Amino acid sequence: MTFAELARQGSKARRILVYPREWEGSVRPKTKEQDRSLRLLRRVVVRYGISLRSVDMETNEGIWKVFGTRDEESVVLLRGTGVLYNATALDGLFLEGAGHYVGAEGEVIAAVVQPGLDSYQKLQGMSVLGMGLDEMLSAIGSEGRYDQHLFGETRTLKGILKESVAGQDEDGLLAAYMRISDPGILGPEYDIPQNVWEQARPESPKERMIWEGIYSDYRAQRMAVCGLEVEPLPRNAVLDGVDL
Numbered sequence: 001m002t003f004a005e006l007a008r009q010g011s012k013a014r015r016i017l018v019y020p021r022e023w024e025g026s027v028r029p030k031t032k033e034q035d036r037s038l039r040l041l042r043r044v045v046v047r048y049g050i051s052l053r054s055v056d057m058e059t060n061e062g063i064w065k066v067f068g069t070r071d072e073e074s075v076v077l078l079r080g081t082g083v084l085y086n087a088t089a090l091d092g093l094f095l096e097g098a099g100h101y102v103g104a105e106g107e108v109i110a111a112v113v114q115p116g117l118d119s120y121q122k123l124q125g126m127s128v129l130g131m132g133l134d135e136m137l138s139a140i141g142s143e144g145r146y147d148q149h150l151f152g153e154t155r156t157l158k159g160i161l162k163e164s165v166a167g168q169d170e171d172g173l174l175a176a177y178m179r180i181s182d183p184g185i186l187g188p189e190y191d192i193p194q195n196v197w198e199q200a201r202p203e204s205p206k207e208r209m210i211w212e213g214i215y216s217d218y219r220a221q222r223m224a225v226c227g228l229e230v231e232p233l234p235r236n237a238v239l240d241g242v243d244l
Helices: 002-008 032-048 061-068 087-095 117-124 133-139 154-158 194-200 205-226
Strands: 015-020 050-055 075-078 082-084 099-102 108-113 151-153 177-179
Touching: 002 015, 002 032, 002 082, 002 087, 002 205, 015 032, 032 050, 075 087, 082 205, 087 108, 108 133, 108 151, 108 177, 151 154, 154 205
Parallel strands: 015 050, 151 177
Antiparallel strands: 075 108, 082 177, 099 108
């Protein structure tokens, strides 16, 4: 979906999508979800000009090898689930140099990586198995930044940042890329019960309007790109702090 928005908004960035290496060589998809994913992969490659790369998902190879690739001078990594509103602003990150952007509680939302031998060798000497992006960035000494106009989170609309609405642009949006990360509930790709949805919304009418708009935008884009309804709530889903 983010790649679809990059294409629609005319981003000049090359788009690369990774998929599990275990899918290669399969005569038949192992599950219904895998079958659907493979069909979507074939569709988006043609429609949005995406390059595919297979990775070993168990070793975090997809993230680790970004630091040592020789194909790109600069790579922007985005943490989902999120909605892209301004592709031009993200294209500008390629000129900012290496670093990463954090949200209200210090979690990395996006990172700009300039691949090089030094960073790659540092990680190569560590055990990257189980190491997340945040840990990898810390290991190579990546510079942390904060810019609420570039990257925001829906959780900030719940009062974690008191000035959450103060930085709105004229369209009423908080950032070029809004990550959906509300405590206690899964993302808008799932069929969340109505009572859970209502409890999760911000109390302020203005913040609630923006929050609901972001969720609606995500679902509309998902339908347009994937042609899929929302996913059923997983049986083992844990909705912390929410009464079912």
